Amino acid sequence: MLTKEQIDYLFEFCRMKGVACYDVQVELVDHLANAIEKEVAEHPDWSFQKALDVVFLSFGYRNFAPLVAEKRKAAKMFSRRLWWSIVRKQLTWPGTWVGLGVFLLFYRRLVIHDKEIAFYVSPVVGLIALFVLVTGSRRLKGLKKRTGKLFLLTNITELSPMLNYTFMSIWLINSVSWKLPSSLSILVIGTLIFAFFLMCLAYYRTVKWLEKKVEKDYPEIFTTA
């Protein structure tokens, strides 16, 4: 069995070979350690370094960058799936649908009785989007502060354009709503804002889920940090 110093060296080795994220390092270190232990058992005269060189050659890479690139793609796919599954879970009767109905009635009142209030819909929605994105990002940065480590799993920046696109659609339709028949603009904007709130909530829940997963999977770095 490898010593703690040798395991630490393997973490350093992964960093030197282009693996900055702890969640990727952990799996690679275990693989390297298993393979080195096997090599050393089969060739007792081999040093740790010699075994590591042989094991690393078997990867067929000059560094781990291609492996990290593949993992990054998979992590993006994972967070998108997670986010969508949370969005879908929120679409349950009666809460969200009643919410949509109440919103439509409320918005109808705004449009019909006080168009000036409706004018503030876009900025308010925009501020909410910004708040959610900034809060989510700060939580994930807090994770890095607490542990001193980066995690590929928590890199969910690709989710923010989805909020931005929805906000842009709301802004666009709201700004031309006076040209549209009132019932149509209420329906379209109401549905978009409803979708937008679902997305914001799901984004925040995704951040919390990922945070909890990191805490559960890597408790050792939270106790020693």
Next chain:
Amino acid sequence: MMNKSSLYKGCLEPIILQLLQTNRRMYGYEITQTVKEITKGELQITEGALYPLLHRLEAQGLLEAEMQLADNRMRKYYSLTKAGKEKTKSAIGELQTFLQTLEHLINLKLT
């Protein structure tokens, strides 16, 4: 001469799914060694092929991962999800059909 690994390449996913079906949960290195052992060294899964595939299957929700302390380091164990178990059935079925077709084609050429 045809490269053996390119022949096996398309079969890697059902092979890994089937292994996880049989062994309940496994970690990356264990998978490479088990395949090597079962095939008597005929098929050796490279790390460069294995890990991207495991990560993709996990991202697709077919595998779930669990971290556990083993010796003096953390180890990532993979197991099939419910969707993964269903996918295994269909993937193995497709592979068997493919092998039958291949066998049929080869026999046809020989006769």
